[in-house]
Amino acid sequence: MSNISERIERLPVTPMLWRVLLLTGIGWMFDAMDQGMVAGVMAAIGRDWSLSPADLGVLGSASAVGMAAGAAIAGMVSDRWGRKTVVTFTLILYGIASAVSGFAPNFIMLLIFRFLTGLGLGGELPAASTLVSEFSPAKVRGRMVVLLESFWAWGWIVASLIAYLLIPIYGWRIGFILGGAPALYAAYLRKGIPESPRFLEEAGRFKEADEIVSKMEHQAAISYNETKETYKSCKVKLRSFTLFDLLSKIYFRRTIVLWILWFGINFGYYGFVLWTPTLLVGKGFSLVKGFEFTLIMSLAQLPGYYSASYFIEKIGRKVVLVVYLGGTAFSAYLFGKAPSVSTVLTYGCLLYFFSLGAWGAVYAYTPEVYPTKARGSGTGWAAAVGRLGAIAAPYTVGVVYEAKGKQAGFAYVFIMLTIVFAIVALVIAFAGIETKGKSLEEINSSEV
Template sequence: MATITERLGNLPLGRFHWRLLAIVGLGWAFDAMDTGIISFVLPKLIAAWGLSTAQVGAIGSLGLVGMAIGAMLGGTVADYVGRKKVFAATLLIYSLGTGACGLAWDYQSLLFFRFLVGFGLGGQLPVAITLMSEYSPTIYRGRMIVLLESAWAFGWLAASVISYVLIPKHGWQIAFYIGALPALYVFYLWRVVPESAMFLMKKGRIEEAHALVASVERELGVPQGDKPTPEEAAGATAAAPFSVYQLFRPLYLKRTVCLWILWFCIVFSYYGIFLWLPTLLVKAGHDMVKSFEFVLWMTVAQIPGYFTAAALVDKIGRKATMALFLSGCAFTAYMFGNAASAAQIYLWGCLMSFFNLGAWGILYTYTPELYPTEARSTGVGWAAGFGRIGGIAAPLVVAAILTGPDKIPVVFMMFTAVLVIAALNMLILGDETKQETLH
């Protein structure tokens, strides 16, 4: 007799999965939109408030402090109270926080609101990816998670369009007000998103888990599985509560170290590059509208990056795909830092974006596969939280290096080195998890 986990893993890919992907993916896109808006607002704030380079770096870093705390706390809480509750609560927090940024009256108030936004954003991502992983069929799990992560590109694209069209005409506040609208989505999300059946089993809610999986089986037109036996129910609830320190016990130590290095390097490169990108382009001599246009096209290039990663991750595996994308991002970051013309900025910027965001999709696929159900959200949350330390450091490091336009190649040489370290880490410490069943 198949267990709840086996029943979920063996389901054919169908309407239920695509609907869940669309619903969770929309929340993911809102997350990206609220994150992206600040990078486009910063050049305006520099001019309007006379912000120093250090203050600009602090705005980016404080939001990431919130993301680190939110990821660690949100991931841990989701293993106790459920994925759905934390997903909805964090979406509400970051949406309202983004709207409040539009009401900021000075630098200090903006810092406070950016912390709230970061807290909500950081808490949502590990929970969303855990929920989607636990419902994806085993043979398609990598593809589904990378496609979920691809929603980030569409959210960032929305932020680019909003900023490109509205900020020059209506001021920077309008972008933040629009970023508050996802708060309305929480009512629909709460009604239609199911709780994780694996989570319910681990909490001893056997009847609910069985009924939930049975409803999915009926929708997909497959034979309904049997109700869990008392033995299966006892086995599902036998695990002791998982504590954070267990991530460093021998069973998980290598996995945790590998993931924390990966997360640190990828987050460092992403936030260091993309939060600063419009400002870097302005410093290189391009006007603000032109810099928005560059970033818009680089954002579009993320989409085929995700789809390429989705096509490869279940075929050649997590390790090979991740190493390929990180190496590609390292090379293109170096070339972008030395670009001498608009055409070169477009070419290498788009390729850098292609590889960087493809690597993100693989990272979100890989991380939840390394931990069991009772620890999954905690493991993802703490890896993401540690990664945010890289995001906190990156804007400050860039600000320290960036004393003039001639320092831009040095900045991107640094990103190249960080990405090479990440690729080597994956090849040396990473375990292959392609098509392994979640437990």
């Protein structure tokens, strides 16, 4: 194990780690607000601009196209120029594009703005989870990344409140404006985030890495005796790992498993969250009632995240992923068959509980299975492949829903999503690896 990494593994949770988590998480929250806002405004935009379900599916897919491109590009860039650079720039891009979406004069311009929003959002999320993962010692690494992901729930809750309280009064444009503008302030706050010491070490910037880790050791009242000569920097020109590298023999299994995981959970998740208010309207509820139900169900995300953050260090990544993905599949089936208001809310809460708990485990698990030199690229490409699922899902749901009619279509949509979640759970159960309790270097010391 390398010197810097060994020192990180000896640390408890320090104030610096909490600071990295908080400042990264605030940006993550605004990202979630944007995605939640799309779910809230789809029904309102469809009504105002007389859009078909297929048109709304294209709208839901527009940002996902940008997210796919952003994830792949930003992942490779973060391996070459650093995690901090990527998480700051992408949040600025996202904030500007999201805010101007509220001023779109027509459907085509809105699609363009949503693509640019996705470009920033897609680039930020994998780089941010990689940053938190690399700052964390093995004993709390999974928990810290799941807690980072839990900021998504708060953003979605705020978006649901805006959709419920403001959009029926002021229209859908206010949602995008309120979602994008605060993200620029969050980007400003991120100037205080240090670079990943593991990345700095990989880049030969030992002195900078030592200064950051030394601060963390000071905060933890841990001393480390080492001669300063060890930390003379000798900068290394890092290269980005390509798609061919990630599909080489040593990385092939882990890459394919992650791609299936990311594609499936994106397809299933975006298949229901972006459509839930619209589908509930089609089931006979008013638009305001659909927003109200979505807000209530969004609250169930929080115990989903926090329970996953607890169990991920107790029983491991694989078990948490399989249980929560399986629970999502079962909940999706029940939600599609829900006959009454009470069952819609009950099964909807279960659906949000399990699906967001699974998402937390996905973000914790993904950066762990690649070495530092390939971690950003591997995580970015997994997220990019996942966004193909997010691109396909809204449109596919729209087509199935339109073809089967409002009543039967609701059930067909959720049967389709049930099958997707179940398949992904089986892949992880039989082909995934366990990373609990191992250092990042230990996991990647040999072929997985």
